[in-house]
Amino acid sequence: MTPSATTRDTQPLAHALPVPRGPLSETVVTALTRRPASEPFPLHAVDRVDPYGEDLTLALHTCYELHYRGFDGVDPLWEWDPELLRLRAAMEHVFLTALRSDAEGGDDVDAVLDGLLVETVPGDGVSHYLRDSADWEQMREYFAHRSVYHLKEADPHAWVIPRLQGQAKASLVAVEFDEFGGGRAERAHSRLFADLLVGAGLSPAYLHYMDDVPAPAIAIVNLMSMFGLHRRLRGALVGHFAAAEITTAPSAQRIAQALDRLGAGPECILFFTEHIEADAVHEQVLRRDVIGDLLRREPDLAGDVVFGIAATELLEGRLAAHLLAAWRSRRTSLRRVLPEQSAGV
Known part of the structure; x- marks a missing residue:
């Protein structure tokens, strides 16, 4: 049911x-x-x-x-x-x-942000694999991995709000407002992901797949929580947030194409099409108004912003390596095989 x-x-x-x-x-x-x-x-x-x-x-x-x-x-x-x-x-x-x-260091924020906008051609990341090669069970595994993140997607970022000032605070709140659905619960990104899970025949319950998801996916959520809970890491959290928003739109577009190829329903595709548009806007707001204003006020945080970006990319890379190694070997990427779907395609 x-x-x-x-x-x-x-x-x-x-x-x-x-x-x-x-x-x-x-x-x-x-x-x-x-x-x-x-x-x-x-x-x-x-x-x-x-x-x-x-x-x-x-x-x-x-x-x-x-x-x-x-x-x-x-x-x-x-x-x-x-x-x-x-x-x-x-x-x-x-x-x-x-x-x-393990993460690359430095304090050249613009160079690191510019690097996030450059994609290798042809690409060989997770979203490329999903678009070109994945079967439906691998897509459902991907959803289970990401459920640990997306069902609390915007929550840890909210901890940085009282630690910012001026335009940086106002603009980050504006991005968070979109993440939480612009005042409409049914449009909150975490709710859209719950709807996606239902459409894929998976449970939308919070942390339902915690015992099934291995460490690489959980570590990314730990990173967000650690950065959010420590005021001294506020620059790193802003860097993480920027990295997530900048890299999401192109990968979301490829996953939407994958879902269309696999014949998924609109409730599965909506989460990703929403991010194609929203995160393209959020990228500019975070780069110009949040990071720009933060570093004008606290230039010493440039190294922390770079670290937040680099650490995010490091852990996302570890997750990608785990997923692709499992899928290319025709193994499950989870700690157990998912039960057969009860809904979806």
């Missing part, structure tokens, strides 16, 4: 805790089943984990989710438990250190 629009609007706010993927995420998830007691967490094991691996990525995401919708049966006091925050800080240090080491 296909969920109705009313069903999508009245789903439970919270969701179940994820299944752990290693000792670190096991520690976090097990702790959240109890009441906070401000007991110290073991920090010695954090430095030995893979900064991009399943265990740390899930543990960090679980901590961050306490600042969004939380979890069923988890005490809300965990959100600001000092010992859990201490553990989260240790995990963030590992993740952020790896990103700073």
